[in-house]
Amino acid sequence: VTSGVAAVSRSRRDIDWARLFSSYGVYVGIVVLIVFNTLQNPNFIAYPNLRLQLVQVVPVAIVSLGLALVIGTRGIDISIGSVMAVAAATLAAFLWLGPIPAVVAALLAGMLLGAINGGLVAYVGIQPIVATLGMLVAGRGLALVIAEGRLTEIFDPLLGSLGSGSLPIPYIETYEAVAPFAAGVPFVILLTVAIAVLIAFVVGRTTFGRYILATGGNPIAARLSGVPVKATLLAVYIVSATLAAVAGIIATARTGASDPSFLGNLIELSAISAVVVGGTPFSGGRVRILGTLAGALFMQLMEATLIRNNLSDSVARMVAAVIIVSAVFIQREREG
Amino acid sequence: MDAGTASQEPLHPQSGLSPQPTLRGAEADVVTKRARVAAWIQSSAAAIVLAIVTLLGALAFGERFASVNNFLNIIEDSSFLLLLAVGMTFVIMGEGIDLSVGSMLALGAVMAAWAGQNGESVLALVLPLLVGASIGLANGALIAFGRMAPFIVTLGALLFARGLAFFVADNGNRVFLIPDDAWFTQLGQGEILGLSLPIWVAGVVFVAGWVLFNHTRFGAVVAAIGGAEDAARLMGLPIARAKVACYVGTAVLATLAGMMVAARSGSGLSSIAQGWELQAIAAVVIGGTLLTGGKGSMFGTLAGVLLLGVIQNLINQVGTLRPEWQLVVSGVFLLVVVVVQQLLTRAQR
Numbered sequence: 001v002t003s004g005v006a007a008v009s010r011s012r013r014d015i016d017w018a019r020l021f022s023s024y025g026v027y028v029g030i031v032v033l034i035v036f037n038t039l040q041n042p043n044f045i046a047y048p049n050l051r052l053q054l055v056q057v058v059p060v061a062i063v064s065l066g067l068a069l070v071i072g073t074r075g076i077d078i079s080i081g082s083v084m085a086v087a088a089a090t091l092a093a094f095l096w097l098g099p100i101p102a103v104v105a106a107l108l109a110g111m112l113l114g115a116i117n118g119g120l121v122a123y124v125g126i127q128p129i130v131a132t133l134g135m136l137v138a139g140r141g142l143a144l145v146i147a148e149g150r151l152t153e154i155f156d157p158l159l160g161s162l163g164s165g166s167l168p169i170p171y172i173e174t175y176e177a178v179a180p181f182a183a184g185v186p187f188v189i190l191l192t193v194a195i196a197v198l199i200a201f202v203v204g205r206t207t208f209g210r211y212i213l214a215t216g217g218n219p220i221a222a223r224l225s226g227v228p229v230k231a232t233l234l235a236v237y238i239v240s241a242t243l244a245a246v247a248g249i250i251a252t253a254r255t256g257a258s259d260p261s262f263l264g265n266l267i268e269l270s271a272i273s274a275v276v277v278g279g280t281p282f283s284g285g286r287v288r289i290l291g292t293l294a295g296a297l298f299m300q301l302m303e304a305t306l307i308r309n310n311l312s313d314s315v316a317r318m319v320a321a322v323i324i325v326s327a328v329f330i331q332r333e334r335e336g
Numbered sequence: 337m338d339a340g341t342a343s344q345e346p347l348h349p350q351s352g353l354s355p356q357p358t359l360r361g362a363e364a365d366v367v368t369k370r371a372r373v374a375a376w377i378q379s380s381a382a383a384i385v386l387a388i389v390t391l392l393g394a395l396a397f398g399e400r401f402a403s404v405n406n407f408l409n410i411i412e413d414s415s416f417l418l419l420l421a422v423g424m425t426f427v428i429m430g431e432g433i434d435l436s437v438g439s440m441l442a443l444g445a446v447m448a449a450w451a452g453q454n455g456e457s458v459l460a461l462v463l464p465l466l467v468g469a470s471i472g473l474a475n476g477a478l479i480a481f482g483r484m485a486p487f488i489v490t491l492g493a494l495l496f497a498r499g500l501a502f503f504v505a506d507n508g509n510r511v512f513l514i515p516d517d518a519w520f521t522q523l524g525q526g527e528i529l530g531l532s533l534p535i536w537v538a539g540v541v542f543v544a545g546w547v548l549f550n551h552t553r554f555g556a557v558v559a560a561i562g563g564a565e566d567a568a569r570l571m572g573l574p575i576a577r578a579k580v581a582c583y584v585g586t587a588v589l590a591t592l593a594g595m596m597v598a599a600r601s602g603s604g605l606s607s608i609a610q611g612w613e614l615q616a617i618a619a620v621v622i623g624g625t626l627l628t629g630g631k632g633s634m635f636g637t638l639a640g641v642l643l644l645g646v647i648q649n650l651i652n653q654v655g656t657l658r659p660e661w662q663l664v665v666s667g668v669f670l671l672v673v674v675v676v677q678q679l680l681t682r683a684q685r
Contacts, residue, residue: 076487126674129433129487130617130627134674137614138667144660269495272488282485312507317499325492328484 022330023279026294033301037308051183055254057300058188059084059247061293063267064274065199066240068292071275072203073216073233074284075121075128077240080271082139083113084248084264089146091249092154092258099158103249110245111238113139118237122230136268140260147260154256162187163253188250192293195243200289212236216284273299273320276327299323374683381676382623382639389643393650401653408531414645415538416441418638419593420616421623422545423586425637428620429549430561430582431629432479432486436471436493437590438612442605443501444468444594448520449512449604450504457520460598464591471497472587476580490583494613498606505606514602524600534596541589546634554578562629618670619644626677 037044063080070077087106094102113135120131166184203209211232214222223229244264252258278295279288299320306316394402420437427434444464452460471493478489502508514521526533549555557578560568569575598604621627622643623636644666651662 120671120675124675124678126671126678127627130621130674131671133614133617134667134671136667137611137618137670138664141660141663141665141667145658145664149658149660269491272491276488282488312503314499314502314507317495318503321492321494321496321499324495325478325484325489328488329478329482 018330022327023288023291025330026277026279026291026298029277029298030294030301033298033305037301037305040308048183051186053297053300053304054189055186057296058192059251059264060267060270060274060300061192061296062195062247062250063240063244063264064271064278064292064296065196065289066243067268067271068275068278068280068287068289069199069203069212069236070128070240071216071280071282072212072284072287073236074219074282075233075236076272077117077132077237078129078268078272079113079117079132079135079139080240080244080247081264081267082136082143083110083241083244084251084267085143085260086110086113086139086146087245087248088252088258088263089143089152089260091159091252092152093146095154095156099156103159106249107242107245110241110248114238114241114244115234117241118234121237122233140265143260143263147258149260151260152258154252154258159249159253160256163250163256188254191246191250195246196289196293203287203289208232208235213285213287216286218285269320270296270299273324273327276324276331279331281331282328371684374680378677378680378684379624379633379636381673382636382643386639386643386646389646389650393646393653397650397653401650406649408535410642410645410649412532412535413648414641415534416593416597417612417615417619417644418538418641419541419589419596420586420612421619421637421641422541422634423582423589424616424620425545425549425623425625425632425634426555426558426582427486427586428562428617428625428627429629429632430558430579431565432579432582433490433617433627434475434583434586435487435490435613436475436497437586437616438609438614439494439497439501440468440471440587440590441594441597441609441612442607443471443497444591445598445608446501446504446512446594446604446606447591448595448598449514452514452518452520452598453512455515455518457518460514460518460520461523461595464595465588468587468591469584472584473580475587476583479583480576480579486583493587501606505604508606512604514598514604516602521599521602524596524598524602534600537592537596541592542634542638549632549634554581558582559630559632562626562631564630615644615666618666621670621677622673624677626681627674 034045043049063084067077067080087110090109091102091106094105097105117128117132117135120126120134121128164186166186167190168184203212211222211227211229214225214227215229215232219229247267248264251263274295275292276282276295277298278291278293280286280292302319302323303316306319307313390402400406420441424434424437444467447464447467448460451463475486475489475493478484479486482489505511523533523537528536549558557568557573557575560571560573561575561578565575594604594609597608619640620632620637621640623633623638623640625632625636647665647669648662651657651665
């Protein structure tokens with residue numbers, strides 16, 4: 001009892017800055033980047049540019065949401081980029097059946113690869129990084145094999161409008177103040193928001209969500225208290241790969257081309273950055289959905305800022321490296 | 337939790353292979369024998385598979401595959417990966433991982449070519465090693481003293497080193513050329529007794545690595561870290577120092593491999609060796625070193641590296657196979673090996 005009281009009084013007196021920073025720093029970072037860019041160029045805050053930034057962040061945001069769940073179980077999935085490429089290649093290969101069967105086939109391909117990842121992790125006991133490392137290598141090869149090593153252009157009106165279309169906001173153009181919003185909200189952003197809400201609901205309000213957090217918090221305790229740890233792990237890797245397939249389909253629909261060699265290449269790094277910067281700890285047991293979306297946006301804005309200031313891609317990588325390592329370092333302080 | 341969900345998850349999942357604790361007599365002999373066989377397979381599987389694949393390749397392609405020249409080609413091509421894999425064996429043995437070696441190789445190549453573009457061989461030899469050692473030191477310090485996950489630290493180093501390589505090479509738009517008359521190029525092009533210098537370097541590094549791994553206090557400490565880090569710490573072993581040494585070692589060896597690539601081609605490209613970290617990890621794991629650390633074999637690593645080289649060479653020999661099959665084969669092979677290893681580990685319990 002005494003120690004509990006001591007802990008409470010101590011936590012009242014000292015503000016845990018590291019904890020605050022790793023939980024909410026990402027939002028501050030986004031505001032700082034937006035203010036900084038707007039001061040340099042007022043058009044930055046204009047809707048067309050913000051819309052562009054949001055659309056560009058969609059694939060990373062979607063795969064990051066799946067990855068956040070995996071990291072919530074103390075796992076990792078580095079195969080998401082390759083799964084994106086397999087989904088894109090499958091989409092192109094089945095497009096002759098029509099867009100909807102092709103999308104279904106691509107999603108199924110993603111689920112299958114996720115089931116292999118999850119099966120290896122949950123039932124064989126392979127470390128997540130190794131299982132998904134094998135899938136990273138094999139999946140990229142598989143995508144190239146399916147696509148016969150070629151980039152395939154896709155001319156499908158339905159997929160085209162999914163990738164580039166927007167939901168118009170009716171009558172808005174008659175009001176001058178909000179007229180720029182007449183361009184509407186892109187479908188891909190609506191889809192991302194829908195996925196995020198769904199995942200937030202699953203994590204926060206369902207039994208499966210509690211199983212995920214329990215598995216990540218303490219796998220042994222979870223198993224002893226009857227949580228189906230293996231089934232939970234399997235499901236989480238399937239969800240991650242399925243979301244990667246969704247991201248692959250969206251990216252393909254947006255660019256109008258299925259590119260097996262480069263689609264999703266290194267996206268796992270951006271996704272890991274997004275999740276970590278968003279405050280989801282590597283030690284598992286906690287998943288931050290909004291933080292993950294914010295993390296993805298933060299990394300996107302940072303890259304845009306660096307490029308606007310004529311600092312190249314290479315500097316962006318170095319800065320990303322420093323941000324990832326610092327974010328994890330700060331989390332470590334909190335847990336230590 | 338209701339009984340239904342609890343019963344899905346037995347408290348002690350039986351692998352079917354693990355022995356019961358109360359065995360006696362003949363039955364116990366069978367079990368220990370099986371465990372011994374499993375352990376033997378684990379440590380020498382890569383060499384056996386290497387022998388079989390080589391034999392099959394020789395039967396299938398005859399002289400085209402099984403010639404001294406082709407074997408020397410395979411060995412020379414493998415010598416760069418071997419440098420990465422020797423370092424990686426120590427890191428994985430100590431229950432770590434280093435994802436930055438591919439980027440470090442590229443950085444080493446770019447740094448060497450940049451430093452050597454005016455023919456300054458000494459600078460080309462010293463500068464990359466210094467940069468490599470510093471990045472390795474940073475990795476090791478963050479992991480050993482900062483107690484951060486190796487995978488996240490070296491992921492950062494992967495990004496950082498590749499970014500630095502591109503930065504030095506003006507975003508990959510510049511390729512620095514080393515003049516042919518600089519003696520530095522001998523590091524890649526020179527020959528001693530008919531064998532190219534990369535083979536010699538890789539050979540020396542392997543032998544040194546093997547001795548360090550099997551017959552020194554350092555090797556024992558690394559194995560102890562991988563086996564049971566807390567116990568090793570309680571025994572007062574110099575854990576932090578050994579970890580830092582491992583990560584400095586992988587970084588320096590990767591840099592050295594990059595310098596050899598630069599010396600061989602006379603240039604430094606910032607985009608080379610992407611994904612080599614995966615090849616190196618695959619070779620080590622295929623060679624029988626457990627990813628959970630504490631158990632491993634340096635000879636296995638050599639066999640793993642050569643096996644990957646032979647498979648690559650055979651896929652090239654077939655000709656009709658698309659090169660991307662190489663990726664599928666490597667990935668699936670890695671997964672099969674880790675699954676088999678997991679089963680063998682259970683059999684030894």
